[in-house]
Amino acid sequence: xxxxxxxxxxxxxxxxxxxxxxxxxxxxxxxxxxxxxxxxxxxxxxxxxxxxxxxxxxxxxxxxxxxxxxxxxxxxxxxxxxxxxxxxxxxxxxxxxxxxxxxxxxxxxxxxxxxxxxxxxxxxxxxxxxxxxxxxxxxxxxxxxxxxxxxxxxxxxxxxxxxxxxxxxxxxxxxxxxxxxxxxxxxxxxxxxxxxxxxxxxxxxxxxxxxxxxxxxxxxxxxxxxxxxxxxxxxxxxxxxxxxxxxxxxxxxxxxxxxxxxxxxxxxxxxxxxxxxxxxxxxxxxxxxxxxxxxxxxxxxxxxxxxxxxxxxxxxxxxxxxxxxxxxxxxxxxxxxxxx
Amino acid sequence: xxxxxxxxxxxxxxxxxxxxxxxxxxxxxxxxxxxxxxxxxxxxxxxxxxxxxxxxxxxxxxxxxxxxxxxxxxxxxxxxxxxxxxxxxxxxxxxxxxxxxxxxxxxxxxxxxxxxxxxxxxxxxxxxxxxxxxxxxxxxxxxxxxxxxxxxxxxxxxxxxxxxxxxxxxxxxxxxxxxxxxxxxxxxxxxxxxxxxxxxxxxxxxxxxxxxxxxxxxxxxxxxxxxxxxxxxxxxxxxxxxxxxxxxxxxxxxxxxxxxxxxxxxxxxxxxxxxxxxxxxxxxxxxxxxxxxxxxxxxxxxxxxxxxxxxxxxxxxxxxxxxxxxxxxxxxxxxxxxxx
Numbered sequence: 001x002x003x004x005x006x007x008x009x010x011x012x013x014x015x016x017x018x019x020x021x022x023x024x025x026x027x028x029x030x031x032x033x034x035x036x037x038x039x040x041x042x043x044x045x046x047x048x049x050x051x052x053x054x055x056x057x058x059x060x061x062x063x064x065x066x067x068x069x070x071x072x073x074x075x076x077x078x079x080x081x082x083x084x085x086x087x088x089x090x091x092x093x094x095x096x097x098x099x100x101x102x103x104x105x106x107x108x109x110x111x112x113x114x115x116x117x118x119x120x121x122x123x124x125x126x127x128x129x130x131x132x133x134x135x136x137x138x139x140x141x142x143x144x145x146x147x148x149x150x151x152x153x154x155x156x157x158x159x160x161x162x163x164x165x166x167x168x169x170x171x172x173x174x175x176x177x178x179x180x181x182x183x184x185x186x187x188x189x190x191x192x193x194x195x196x197x198x199x200x201x202x203x204x205x206x207x208x209x210x211x212x213x214x215x216x217x218x219x220x221x222x223x224x225x226x227x228x229x230x231x232x233x234x235x236x237x238x239x240x241x242x243x244x245x246x247x248x249x250x251x252x253x254x255x256x257x258x259x260x261x262x263x264x265x266x267x268x269x270x271x272x273x274x275x276x277x278x279x280x281x282x283x284x285x286x287x288x289x290x291x292x293x294x295x296x297x298x299x300x301x302x303x304x305x306x307x308x309x310x311x312x313x314x315x316x317x318x319x320x321x322x323x324x325x326x327x328x329x330x331x332x333x334x335x336x337x338x339x340x
Numbered sequence: 341x342x343x344x345x346x347x348x349x350x351x352x353x354x355x356x357x358x359x360x361x362x363x364x365x366x367x368x369x370x371x372x373x374x375x376x377x378x379x380x381x382x383x384x385x386x387x388x389x390x391x392x393x394x395x396x397x398x399x400x401x402x403x404x405x406x407x408x409x410x411x412x413x414x415x416x417x418x419x420x421x422x423x424x425x426x427x428x429x430x431x432x433x434x435x436x437x438x439x440x441x442x443x444x445x446x447x448x449x450x451x452x453x454x455x456x457x458x459x460x461x462x463x464x465x466x467x468x469x470x471x472x473x474x475x476x477x478x479x480x481x482x483x484x485x486x487x488x489x490x491x492x493x494x495x496x497x498x499x500x501x502x503x504x505x506x507x508x509x510x511x512x513x514x515x516x517x518x519x520x521x522x523x524x525x526x527x528x529x530x531x532x533x534x535x536x537x538x539x540x541x542x543x544x545x546x547x548x549x550x551x552x553x554x555x556x557x558x559x560x561x562x563x564x565x566x567x568x569x570x571x572x573x574x575x576x577x578x579x580x581x582x583x584x585x586x587x588x589x590x591x592x593x594x595x596x597x598x599x600x601x602x603x604x605x606x607x608x609x610x611x612x613x614x615x616x617x618x619x620x621x622x623x624x625x626x627x628x629x630x631x632x633x634x635x636x637x638x639x640x641x642x643x644x645x646x647x648x649x650x651x652x653x654x655x656x657x658x659x660x661x662x663x664x665x666x667x668x669x670x671x672x673x674x675x676x677x678x679x680x
Contacts, residue, residue: 157499162625162659169629209582212602212623212655242549244584245605262552265585283552285502289509315552319502 004136006068008199010311011235011256011277019302019310019338020068021331022139024239025317026061027073030324033060044089048075054124055131062136064324065331069137072128072193074121076143076204079185080152082113087151100155100163107178113185115192122196129197140198142190144205144240145182145227146220152178161210168211168219175219183223187230194233202237202259203227209242221249228254237279241316247272262315266304278305281315287326294326298333307340344476346408348539350651351575351596351617359642359650359678360408361671362479364579365657366401367413370664373400384429388415394464395471402476404664405671409477412468412533414461416483416544419525420492422453427491440495440503447518453525455532462536469537480538482530484545484580485522485567486560492518501550508551508559515559523563527570534573542577542599543567549582561589568594577619581656587612602655606644618645621655627666634666638673647680 002008006020028034034057038047047053054073062070077087077095087097101107115122128138151157153164168175190201203224211220220240228236239259240246250258251273258273260266260280269278286297301312312334318327342348346360368374374397378387387393394413402410417427417435427437441447455462468478491497493504508515530541543564551560560580568576579599580586590598591613598613600606600620609618626637641652652674658667 159497159499160624160656160659162628162661165623165625166628169625169633209603213605215623242582242603245603263549263582263585265553283505283555284500285505285509288502288506293509316500319500321502 002134007137015308019312021312021334022067022069023314023318027058029320030318030322049120051120051123051127055127058128069139071139072125078118079148082117083110083185094157097155101152104174112181114188122192125196137199140193140201142186144203145179145223147205147207148182149179150207179223183226200235205240208240213245225253277309279311280313284314284316284319287322291329295333299337302337342474347477353649359652361652361674362407362409363654363658367398369660370658370662389460391460391463391467395467398468409479411479412465418458419488422457423450423525434497437495441492444514452521454528462532465536477539480533480541482526484543485519485563487545487547488522489519490547519563523566540575545580548580553585565593617649619651620653624654624656624659627662631669635673639677642677
């Protein structure tokens with residue numbers, strides 16, 4: 001049914017004709033074609049909530065960058081909103097929650113979200129699948145419960161997320177109550193995405209790296225495991241940025257692929273995560289370099305990962321001011337240099 | 341000469357009567373006594389540049405928190421300023437450089453700083469030593485060249501420091517030229533601090549963790565090594581936040597102590613860094629918890645590090661909104677629980 005199923009075959013550990021490639025944040029900000037759609041709207045959230053336009057910008061990088069997967073254009077913060085905590089996306093500053101979670105009363109006002117509560121993304125997936133017509137797989141996604149929790153307590157981005165981390169010490173019981181509600185909501189949401197057509201799903205633990213290993217195991221890993229165990233329909237990828245200490249645990253959880261950031265040594269990670277596919281991990285800043293230096297960096301990455309069980313990507317979302325021509329060149333280099 | 345030389349004996353690997361303790365950022369923001377001094381001034385930089393007041397706030401935590409060392413009140417960004425790049429400290433927002441380094445012409449306008457260019461900190465050290473009168477050792481410090489470079493290119497704090505990291509790809513030669521100038525300035529500055537009376541020095545690589553291991557080795561480790569090799573007069577501590585991958589290299593460099601952030605597993609680090617003293621690494625957020633939970637966390641830390649070659653500290657600077665009573669309790673717990 002899929003014309004290009006390279007990623008799915010790579011996830012299964014099959015030998016493929018070349019390494020598949022896509023980029024985190026490929027749908028969006030780097031493409032002038034995206035900005036043309038975006039600038040006609042009131043803001044980022046209007047784009048997330050308008051299925052026809054979300055589908056359009058989801059497909060743009062497949063056409064323009066020639067990547068091997070689409071990832072639905074949405075935001076991890078649709079889940080807190082669906083649970084009852086509204087947020088705003090402030091231009092150039094990031095997300096802002098006018099109300100944050102401070103007490104048990106605040107948690108008790110929230111509900112466990114259902115997929116229908118995020119109907120716009122579910123509809124966007126259906127539309128995208130139809131318009132993609134099997135050209136490449138469509139990736140669904142959600143934030144890891146700890147990362148969502150961090151935003152709900154902190155109220156926005158933060159260098160330290162010290163309020164969110166403080167709650168783990170001051171009220172571990174309430175923390176677990178909220179994390180469980182986020183987890184249940186996320187399972188409902190991902191199952192809805194899969195029913196709508198997502199061919200695989202990725203869980204983003206963007207703020208994984210600010211917890212001590214002991215706290216990560218209790219307050220993040222536990223809930224990622226629940227999600228992975230609840231989803232059996234499609235392959236799952238876990239990307240926990242900066243959580244180098246968690247790799248030994250990810251080896252044993254019920255997911256097929258683990259994402260690496262650019263600080264994680266590839267050879268070392270292969271030794272820790274033995275029988276899964278790895279995804280990543282070029283430094284996004286490498287794309288500021290010359291074509292020559294990009295080619296050298298891609299070759300080094302391809303050589304280190306080897307020809308199987310690797311989905312090429314950056315080690316983080318592509319940075320907003322990256323030249324789209326450099327992104328195209330990155331994609332071409334992966335295709336050329338990995339061909340068997 | 342020093343009445344309390346616990347830290348120096350611990351650095352030498354001697355068995356001591358208990359584990360020494362101090363806190364990164366102990367001089368400053370958490371203490372009402374600090375804020376009283378600070379609020380009478382025009383800003384943070386006036387305090388840094390007024391030796392009598394810098395000495396006063398340096399000594400405050402020795403009196404109030406009963407820590408085993410003082411660390412001179414200053415700022416890592418005095419070095420770029422001494423090299424010719426002025427900065428402002430914007431209240432609640434952090435440092436801002438009106439001009440940044442973009443080209444070879446910009447680098448060529450800078451000079452290698454001498455200790456006299458930071459005379460206010462040198463004078464503050466002399467005053468502090470006199471007023472401390474040997475009660476505890478005084479720690480001098482500087483930023484690691486990569487961290488200073490990152491601010492000089494970026495112009496301030498950043499989530500990604502993508503401009504600074506981009507320059508490593510787009511102009512590695514110019515990057516090395518600037519890093520060498522920062523390194524030479526830092527060596528001059530640290531030697532001046534030592535001549536003025538600093539009993540040991542710490543190098544802070546605050547943005548170590550955003551470089552890939554390969555780039556860290558070339559653009560950061562190389563220069564930290566130069567500094568460690570140039571300073572023979574006093575013991576040296578290297579603290580490279582988030583650079584877990586660098587621990588294997590730190591085992592082999594010419595420093596006596598390595599700082600750990602709270603994500604670094606203690607047992608694992610002891611295996612990697614075999615014959616040096618380790619410093620750290622309680623999660624700063626642990627101090628938001630109850631006394632009971634602080635005691636449990638300190639006990640776990642003390643037990644894991646063991647009775648020798650450990651200087652107790654947090655895994656990062658104490659957070660500004662931490663209750664000073666909790667900090668005192670942390671210090672008391674270390675003293676009580678580590679006593680042999």
